[in-house]
Amino acid sequence: MKPETRIAADGLCAAIHAACLLRAGAYRTVLVVAHGKASMAPRAALEAWAMDPIFLQPLGADFRTVAGLEARVLCDRDPGAVLRWAHLVARRRSDAAPHGVAGPVAALEVLAAPLLASPLTAAMEAPAADAACAVVLQAGGSGVPVRWIGAGHDLEAHAPGDRPLGRWSGLRRAFDRARRAAGLEADARFAVIEPSCRYPHEEELVLDALGGTAGAVVSPSGGLFAGDAPCAAGLGRLAEAVRRLRREPGVGRALVHGAWGPAGQGQAVAILEASQ
Amino acid sequence: MRQVAVIGSGQTRHARCRDDVSQAELVREAAAAALADAGLRPADVDAVLLSNMELFEGRAFPELWVGEGAFACGKPCMKIATGGTSGTSTCIAAFHQVASGMFDTVLVVGFEKHSEGHTQTGMALTDPFWDRAVASGALGNFALSISEYMAERGVTERQAALVAVKARRNAAQNPHAHLQMPELTVDEVLASRMLAHPVRLLDMCPQSDGACAIVVASGDRARRLCPRPAWVRATATRHEQPTLGDIDRRLCSMRTLRDAAHAVYAAAGITEPLAELDVAEIYEPVTYAELAWYEALGFCRDGEAGRLIEDGVTTMDGTLPVNPSGGVLSSNPVGASGVIRVAEAALQIHGRGGSRQVEGARLALATGYGVYAWADAIVLGAES
Numbered sequence: 001m002k003p004e005t006r007i008a009a010d011g012l013c014a015a016i017h018a019a020c021l022l023r024a025g026a027y028r029t030v031l032v033v034a035h036g037k038a039s040m041a042p043r044a045a046l047e048a049w050a051m052d053p054i055f056l057q058p059l060g061a062d063f064r065t066v067a068g069l070e071a072r073v074l075c076d077r078d079p080g081a082v083l084r085w086a087h088l089v090a091r092r093r094s095d096a097a098p099h100g101v102a103g104p105v106a107a108l109e110v111l112a113a114p115l116l117a118s119p120l121t122a123a124m125e126a127p128a129a130d131a132a133c134a135v136v137l138q139a140g141g142s143g144v145p146v147r148w149i150g151a152g153h154d155l156e157a158h159a160p161g162d163r164p165l166g167r168w169s170g171l172r173r174a175f176d177r178a179r180r181a182a183g184l185e186a187d188a189r190f191a192v193i194e195p196s197c198r199y200p201h202e203e204e205l206v207l208d209a210l211g212g213t214a215g216a217v218v219s220p221s222g223g224l225f226a227g228d229a230p231c232a233a234g235l236g237r238l239a240e241a242v243r244r245l246r247r248e249p250g251v252g253r254a255l256v257h258g259a260w261g262p263a264g265q266g267q268a269v270a271i272l273e274a275s276q
Numbered sequence: 277m278r279q280v281a282v283i284g285s286g287q288t289r290h291a292r293c294r295d296d297v298s299q300a301e302l303v304r305e306a307a308a309a310a311l312a313d314a315g316l317r318p319a320d321v322d323a324v325l326l327s328n329m330e331l332f333e334g335r336a337f338p339e340l341w342v343g344e345g346a347f348a349c350g351k352p353c354m355k356i357a358t359g360g361t362s363g364t365s366t367c368i369a370a371f372h373q374v375a376s377g378m379f380d381t382v383l384v385v386g387f388e389k390h391s392e393g394h395t396q397t398g399m400a401l402t403d404p405f406w407d408r409a410v411a412s413g414a415l416g417n418f419a420l421s422i423s424e425y426m427a428e429r430g431v432t433e434r435q436a437a438l439v440a441v442k443a444r445r446n447a448a449q450n451p452h453a454h455l456q457m458p459e460l461t462v463d464e465v466l467a468s469r470m471l472a473h474p475v476r477l478l479d480m481c482p483q484s485d486g487a488c489a490i491v492v493a494s495g496d497r498a499r500r501l502c503p504r505p506a507w508v509r510a511t512a513t514r515h516e517q518p519t520l521g522d523i524d525r526r527l528c529s530m531r532t533l534r535d536a537a538h539a540v541y542a543a544a545g546i547t548e549p550l551a552e553l554d555v556a557e558i559y560e561p562v563t564y565a566e567l568a569w570y571e572a573l574g575f576c577r578d579g580e581a582g583r584l585i586e587d588g589v590t591t592m593d594g595t596l597p598v599n600p601s602g603g604v605l606s607s608n609p610v611g612a613s614g615v616i617r618v619a620e621a622a623l624q625i626h627g628r629g630g631s632r633q634v635e636g637a638r639l640a641l642a643t644g645y646g647v648y649a650w651a652d653a654i655v656l657g658a659e660s
Contacts, residue, residue, distance in 0.1 A: 004515040008355040024376035050337035155353035
């Protein structure tokens, strides 16, 4: 019998709306829950049904093939990219191994895996997972370990032909909105960045869109390579960032990222700060 | 909390099958109409919220494809889905986003294109262990709870038919409405095909293709843009377990709506809703539900709803006109239906209801309903 809102996007959007409910003074404490059970259905089939049914779905476009197109754009102008991505995946999978759904993998194995959507191989996709995540947000809490200082989100054009693939300008807009809400300058530094990336090239696009990320620890627990549960993904990143801000003194500010749709069409950013 | 108002709205023509437009084009039709109504350009909108019940038209994450139709590209955009309440929930979310100071102007677009999917299949995706086999879809659910409601409160088929006639006659004054039956009679309703006892064809809402959009703005901006803003006086949302056996005497108690109504009345200082409200736009998916809502919303005591409709208290010239638009019984594009309730309530406050205007309306109620488990209530008012 409680008030409830169901946001149909990445879980981080639900947290953004919860923060807005608190700021409006409508409630004092909000529970944010995100869940996804990838094992219940073929994910690629569902994602094909999210594509424009007139111009894109008949071509076989789904989130995976659009990611492949995007990776192709990037590696065509950067011949070393695919090898670099393989190493990045190996590193993320290794960091995720203690808690992830898949074990470690060598960079050469990543390269040798069957092609998923050229140039992406099957091992370059974060492993699908079943997961749920819950986060409690409270208004004006004193003595809380972590403060939510700003957030922003954005919806980019749908069709790959209507936007420059290989640049996440939607994320840039979401980040600028979050940064302004938090009162931060364009060159603000973050100790931790928790991106929601299903493919390694997306992580490079995230860092590129954020700019000025030098010195930040990125995806310290392996990010979505620990297990990619639809909708729960971005909220899971928030929980990871909070855990790190609470556990490690001196870690000041974290940036959390959520994404949904083909090639990062939907973007969400939240900025957190450890209480001093 | 900042002041928030509805300053404009737009609707498509609602119909069984709008095969002249795609889903994105349908959305654009309503969004463009709402912006024109509010005197805004797409660039003036800070954020967009979409309302839709996924799978009713065979799409997944439809906001990704239709977002452009709602002028959402490059803007903050989310979709909200809470069954039949999706539209009212999304309007409430927009009110909160403006009240929080996060945005000054938010466009809400609700849409559904039932003709491209299979709604009852979508509605059958209930709890696979307990509910799916016994209470799937709208009809089975209603037939069960309406039988119980009739037995307990003594409501008759004729009283329900009066609701059907009122709705369709009101709809005849609404150019957007799907069903146009200005001459409908009680006898015709009672002679219509039995779908699932006691629900007849003309007791039920249609399935419509349609979209509706509203523009929500903060205090000063609303005053600048709109001569008579519809101010948000109070909102409430209630949700409970949707499992069939867990909802006590569903239509009889409808405790989510009862509780939400109490909350908004208290917040808006309303003690006698029948006397104080000027107009109500309530989400009645079936005739009997409208009667049950009269009781849940405190328009009368339990067991008196039948008399209320017989006495014409809720007709256009009654004490409290209910659903001048023709209601969900005349147009039901599900994701849009809740937005339509809010848009129509706001239109009454704007004083621009045309031939469906309730003279001098200053205080309006809009509600949403989602298969017993969800209820929303919203009170809009003129400048005090």
